[in-house]
Amino acid sequence: MCEQLRQICRTSGVRVSIDTTNTRDSLYRAAVELVLNVCCRASSQSTDVQIDGEDARQFLAGLADNIGLDNIRASRMASAGVAARTRFCFLQAWAFEMQGKRTEAVSELSKICLLHSIFPPGESSPEMEMVARGLEKILKAEQRELLMTMVVAICNCSEEVRRSTAEALGLIY
Structure with missing residues (x-):
């Protein structure tokens, strides 16, 4: 779901408005978990992990922007993950x-x-x-x-x- 949302936003250049902070934060935490899972399955020799053709860090940064999550909060959630x-x-x-x-x-x-x-x-x-x-x-x-x-x-x-x-x-x- 997070990959599809990010792809739609990236392709169309839109941002998504999510009604509640808890819903937005839960979505982002799920995205962090997804990215960490993908990273853990990646070859241990490569730090170039791609999510739908996008660098893992850029994917999370882009999704945070797409859903209106400020950088500091997104960074804290990723660090906590x-x-x-x-x-x-x-x-x-x-x-x-x-x-x-x-x-x-x-x-x-x-x-x-x-x-x-x-x-x-x-x-x-x-x-x-x-x-x-x-x-x-x-x-x-x-x-x-x-x-x-x-x-x-x-x-x-x-x-x-x-x-x-x-x-x-x-x-x-």
């Missing part, structure tokens, strides 16, 4: 690691690297701090350090992505 997905993937990776399913654990960690490459969290972002606080309650420091070691070993990622994943694991003080 990335944070929630980051937390989920770390917990999934740890569960797989505990089950001896290294391939699946690596796959989950690769998703984090890809998401943080496409939607880089800002340095000391409040969203990654919240992820860290949540993970600190669930995973011991050694467990989080092992996940970080795995990220560094498997992801051929930038220093920025390493920093953001370390922040999400609560390993930067």
